[in-house]
Amino acid sequence: MSEPEQTEAAWTEADGEYAHGSPLVSCRIDPTGTYLFTGGTDQRIVRWTLGSDDRADFVGHESWPWALACDAAGSTFISGGYDERLIWWDLKASEPVPLREVQAHAGWIRGVACDPQGQLVASAGNDHRVKLWSLADGALVRELQGHESHVYNVAFTPDGQTVVSGDLKGVVREWQVADGVCIAERDASVLYKYDGGFRADIGGTRGLAVSADGRYVAASGITNVSNAFAGVGNAAVVLFDRESGESRVLKLKEDLRAVCWAIDFHPLGLVVGAISGGGGSFLVVWDLQGETELWKLKLPQASRAMSLDNTARRVALAGYDGVARVYRLGEARPQPAA
């Protein structure tokens, strides 16, 4: 690549901490880059005005608000909870109240996304369903059936024509928005294991993202699990090339006992992941064309969710210590790790 490289210190710069007050499970930066939303185990969502101490509490869920999304215009905020409900909010309201509540799934809601055209909301949950909703009125538009385990995540392609979903067993499906037909099924089963010793399923598509050009899908989670109940396994990312149909696993130089909780694409040809577990917590960057990590930053606390802003100049990480940390990212690619 022709871009100059930057060192670790130069590529990230701490740009604020936001103390929610309970362990965080989710975070989202709004499309305008004005606000950061954090979801905590206290069942609250807090909206922070980035760069200031201004905060507003969004109270409505009766369980953990695991999935957060903003519409493309930056006017509506959608939250999905383990209470099986989707809630519509005025993203900028000075005193936020639920505008609409939808009993959306029979079981936890684990993923929510808004389409780029501002028409639809997609949700995914433990009832093995992906559902499409009207952003305008909350009406159910389409129900997508085919997953055979809990659906962990959902994302739209940039053209809004396809919705991508990933489940507990690492099955990644692509669905046509127009008619709900499943047009592709991809194998990320490396992110799943049935642990015969503990007699339980472990893994899942913890992170899911589609690249800005629509060519790549990344699914992230844990692999090589040797002890499900102690969380002994390695963080991993599966990268799918939707054009060629090929896939490969993005690796770390040293196997980290951890989960890659969130993944996203960066316009500099990078893949960015939030990794956390017994082996530590890291912000990790891969070259989209490479296989092993390009760069990583050790984080001060376990981080279980991540959000890049629309310009990819800032990243927010949701901490187990109840603090969301924002880092400003460099304009050039980071220097490869030593």
Added chain:
Amino acid sequence: MKCNHACGSQEHGLARRSFLGTMLGAGASAGLGTLVRPAAAEELQRQQKRVLVCYLAGGVSQLETWDPKPRTDTGGPFRAIPTSVPGVHISELLPHTAQQMHRLMLVRGVNTNENDHGKGSYIMQTGRRREPSTDYPYMGSLAARLLAPEGAALPGYIHITPGGGGSISAGEAAFLGPRYAPVVLGNGNPPQNTALPDAVSVTSDAARQSLRRQQDERFLRRRRTALTEAYTSTYDQAAALMAQREVFDVSKESEQDHERYGTHDFGRHCLLARRLLENGVTFVKVSHSNYDTHNENFNFHIEQLGEFDRTFATLINDLADRGLLESTLVLVLSEFGRTPRINHLYGRDHWGTAWSIAMSGCGLQLGGTVGATNDNGTEVVDRQVDGGHLFHTYLRALGFDPTDQLTVDGRPVQIADPAAEAIEEVLA
């Protein structure tokens, strides 16, 4: 005078013991653990009381089952739901069990103060802490000794495990002797070596057994000892068990029942437990694995309790409908609970300080709770009990006086821990 085998060979002895151990864990230990008041035991045997234990191995979370604390810092993501008993709420992960709450009693103030798997399991199944000098029998072995009819063809204590092969877990019987050890049905399979080999016909087997009896009788006329008698009775018990092999065949139950209990292993094992209890087995323990959720506690409890809930509720309902619940003590146990604190892996760790169990049947007061923890479940604030209290309560429910004594090597040993007492509130 000690009586050796006639051939005098060590190999012979080992082979014979191996067979006996695999088959029954049978009775070479007669005379150990003699009850001081045998008449009382005979009366209880006549009443045909039984015990069913659902053992949730690894330590089920009390916060995800019997003592939810929603909207607190320790509560986790699950909500509490109402039950068939007004005012009693349990975790939303147990919707079917919630409808059986009028047949359950929750003990919410358990403090065993033990966070080790092995030691916790011992406390919950013997009612005592480990002592260097003495091993005490598990509840199942004690029930087999005190409740099972003399000469019963079926083992008094059967343990259905999630996987692995069948075996005898001799240590659980402690001083009662291996005769009262559990027969382990690995994955619910029948006891090993209870089917005639293909090469042996029923007729030839009968002739073979007849010859054995003749030789035994001849031998006993000259060299009768407790051990030689035990060997002979073991063969007779084994033959009786082989004749009842169908009792272990859960496929004989209806397809509808298989569907009701669930097609997973735990469903099949609980249906087998019902079959065994109906056929007179005194003590059945069904283990469900695994709840040792240091990582991803909530996902794993969805999965494990998703199996447990409907199956357990169906079993309780069936025992009640069939008139068995009155005479069957049902317990849902683990070695401990799980920490109120949620760790960074979304897990909960070992926690014996403030947790819960569930009980049913056998004339207990049902449809309520006893004991309580504080708002976020970090300590017991009302009616704290430990394994000893629970053990006393089980024995009382079964009709025993827990202060009765067994004679072990000539010294008296109280059946239950002398330092504890029963939870009177749950006894009728």
